[in-house]
Amino acid sequence: MSAAPSSANVSRDPLEPTVLIEGAQTDQSLNDSLLNHVWRGAGRGWWMLFGCALSALGLLLIGITYTLYKGIGAWGNNIPVGWAFGIINFVWWIGIGHAGTLISAILLLLQQKWRTSINRFAEAMTLFAVICALLFPLLHTGRPWFAAYWLMPYPSVQGIWPQFKSPLTWDVFAVSTYFTISLLFWYLGLVPDLASLRDSSKSRTKRIVYGIFALGWRGSGRHWSEYKWSYLLLAGLSTPLVLSVHTIVSFDFAVSVIPGWHTTIFPPYFVAGAVFSGFAMVATWMIPARQFLGLKHVVTIKHLENMCKVMLATGMMVTYGYIMEHFIAWYSGNPYEQGQFFKTRWHGPMQGIFLTMVFCNCVVPQIFWFKKARTHVGVIWFASILINVGMWCERFNIVVTSLHRDFLPSSWQNYAPTWVDISLFIGTIGLFSTLFLLFLKFVPAVAITEVKELRHEMEHEAHHASVGGGAGAHG
Amino acid sequence: MSQGAHIPHEDTGFVPERYVLAKFATSDALLEATRKIREAGQGELDTHTPYPVHGLEKALGLGRPLIPTIVLGGAIAGAFIAYSMIYFMNVLDWPINIGNRPPHSPPANIPITFELAVLLAGSSSFFGFFTLARLPKPYHPVFQSESFRQASVDGFFLSIKIREGESPDAAAALAEAEGATHVEIIEELER
Numbered sequence A: 001m002s003a004a005p006s007s008a009n010v011s012r013d014p015l016e017p018t019v020l021i022e023g024a025q026t027d028q029s030l031n032d033s034l035l036n037h038v039w040r041g042a043g044r045g046w047w048m049l050f051g052c053a054l055s056a057l058g059l060l061l062i063g064i065t066y067t068l069y070k071g072i073g074a075w076g077n078n079i080p081v082g083w084a085f086g087i088i089n090f091v092w093w094i095g096i097g098h099a100g101t102l103i104s105a106i107l108l109l110l111q112q113k114w115r116t117s118i119n120r121f122a123e124a125m126t127l128f129a130v131i132c133a134l135l136f137p138l139l140h141t142g143r144p145w146f147a148a149y150w151l152m153p154y155p156s157v158q159g160i161w162p163q164f165k166s167p168l169t170w171d172v173f174a175v176s177t178y179f180t181i182s183l184l185f186w187y188l189g190l191v192p193d194l195a196s197l198r199d200s201s202k203s204r205t206k207r208i209v210y211g212i213f214a215l216g217w218r219g220s221g222r223h224w225s226e227y228k229w230s231y232l233l234l235a236g237l238s239t240p241l242v243l244s245v246h247t248i249v250s251f252d253f254a255v256s257v258i259p260g261w262h263t264t265i266f267p268p269y270f271v272a273g274a275v276f277s278g279f280a281m282v283a284t285w286m287i288p289a290r291q292f293l294g295l296k297h298v299v300t301i302k303h304l305e306n307m308c309k310v311m312l313a314t315g316m317m318v319t320y321g322y323i324m325e326h327f328i329a330w331y332s333g334n335p336y337e338q339g340q341f342f343k344t345r346w347h348g349p350m351q352g353i354f355l356t357m358v359f360c361n362c363v364v365p366q367i368f369w370f371k372k373a374r375t376h377v378g379v380i381w382f383a384s385i386l387i388n389v390g391m392w393c394e395r396f397n398i399v400v401t402s403l404h405r406d407f408l409p410s411s412w413q414n415y416a417p418t419w420v421d422i423s424l425f426i427g428t429i430g431l432f433s434t435l436f437l438l439f440l441k442f443v444p445a446v447a448i449t450e451v452k453e454l455r456h457e458m459e460h461e462a463h464h465a466s467v468g469g470g471a472g473a474h475g
Numbered sequence B: 001m002s003q004g005a006h007i008p009h010e011d012t013g014f015v016p017e018r019y020v021l022a023k024f025a026t027s028d029a030l031l032e033a034t035r036k037i038r039e040a041g042q043g044e045l046d047t048h049t050p051y052p053v054h055g056l057e058k059a060l061g062l063g064r065p066l067i068p069t070i071v072l073g074g075a076i077a078g079a080f081i082a083y084s085m086i087y088f089m090n091v092l093d094w095p096i097n098i099g100n101r102p103p104h105s106p107p108a109n110i111p112i113t114f115e116l117a118v119l120l121a122g123s124s125s126f127f128g129f130f131t132l133a134r135l136p137k138p139y140h141p142v143f144q145s146e147s148f149r150q151a152s153v154d155g156f157f158l159s160i161k162i163r164e165g166e167s168p169d170a171a172a173a174l175a176e177a178e179g180a181t182h183v184e185i186i187e188e189l190e191r
Helices: A027-039 A044-070 A085-109 A113-117 A119-140 A144-150 A167-200 A204-214 A221-254 A266-292 A301-332 A335-347 A351-369 A377-404 A419-442 A448-467 B027-040 B056-060 B067-093 B106-132 B146-152 B169-177
Strands: B018-024 B044-048 B156-162 B182-187
Touching: A027 A167, A027 A419, A027 A448, A044 A119, A044 A419, A085 A113, A085 A119, A085 A167, A085 A221, A085 A266, A085 A377, A085 A419, A113 A119, A113 A301, A113 A448, A119 A144, A119 A167, A119 A266, A119 A419, A167 A204, A167 A221, A167 A448, A167 B106, A167 B146, A221 A266, A221 B044, A221 B056, A221 B067, A221 B106, A266 A301, A266 A351, A266 A377, A301 A335, A301 A351, A301 A377, A335 A351, A335 A377, A351 A377, B018 B027, B018 B146, B018 B169, B027 B044, B027 B056, B027 B156, B027 B169, B044 B056, B067 B106, B146 B156, B156 B169, B169 B182
Parallel strands: none
Antiparallel strands: B018 B156, B018 B182, B044 B156
């Protein structure tokens, strides 16, 4: 403000925004480069990955079929470990989905411009992760064909209603609302891009197919004026929604009386953990995708660096959560709480999982204090996978480790997953990957409209800065 | 439909709408031209741009957007429906004793009330927008122009809907005078 930034050799302002779009781009060049991967035929790499994903999806079908045929006795959980893989995987997948909403909604409200290149990608991830998550509680009921509607309040001949004082009922509403709103938000953002796909397509068939999904969008100024509000309000609504969803998921545990579950820190610590694992999953997919789809000019190293900073911050919050759980266990003087946190977790039969969790979630993200690590794609990619492993272990600790030491030592039982549990888990990774690869093939992975708008804004800002450089009055 | 398409006023009584479609080089040129042509009072204006351009609402003379009001309505309706549903089901119609808590215990009702408020507000934002925009509408006369394909890529277009019985020439000339790089007159083929 005070110093005139007009001379050419001013030292670089540390607060100056860094490049979010690399190279000299026009609307046309952005359009071409961001749609290129949709028009290009699927390469050998895509088919290989798709083949792997489909095989894993096959495993999911086998797992589901066997579960329905045998009943959930085919799973490894049994009293006292009444919840195991089903709930671990549910919470893990939901958490992964949350980064999508965080990036698209919260960062939009905070006017973080770097979100623009990765939001579409992350939103798609949200949708697919929530689909994977939803499978588990449905199957866990043992009668998914009933659960699909028995959970909903509808007037039935049985005359009974859902019990609204149960967090499990809240969960049904939270997760289904989350899925619906995420889908609407994603599609609304996609409509202008689908129109640009329609208008850039070379073949008639593609033009018709994308034309149907574009709903006749014609970029009308009258539409844009309402559209901007519709999009902004969906973002505004998604923000408290995403916080509420994981809070309610944590209530499933926190409202009970099990030592290791019954704590008030669960809601914020679950939300932080969700964002932590979600950003890790975005990084895991984004690093190869930007390479192979040619998106390096819009998903720059600066984007990855910012994601690392978010992972570092949320990783520290999660670590604080772990410390606080231990502190409260000690401070409460409750022998069951103390036994759970100081004996079972550190020295019990599930010790390996606990220590893996501490290493992956508390130690690994510390590497992001160093700029060298934040800007090295190999390091980020490897760390992001470790974080996902760590977050899965965290849910295992919460669910299984807390349950397998009951109040009475005579009830203690160990837990081991069966092949069905493992197939279902790997199967959902296959389902997620299949959906994601299809998304990368048929829909632009980057929100083209928003990137163009960002380019336009930055051009305007640069123009104003160069014109009114000495005046210093700009907002 | 097929025989009457080009012959207005006869046979079918189909009166084709006519549009002047003008392309501008930059968004600033489009803004300026939109403002001036609107002041000149030529038919109904609309712009077609690949992304929302700041200031277009003002140039087009649009009023306050309706979406925020619709969304507020959705949120209130959602919260009201949720709370009254829970109250009816667990208090009036079939009270169940859960751990000796009162049938009406407000804190337990908050999560679902919130979720349904968000669900209805979000849905009304989405469906409200498409209703206001009268979309989906796969066919619109501006799509007849081959150059309109640029509108979703990098083109800034202004369309002027010519009033019935008036000639489009005046509007076309005005658009040209305002610096349009390409002007064409579109006559609707079918509806």
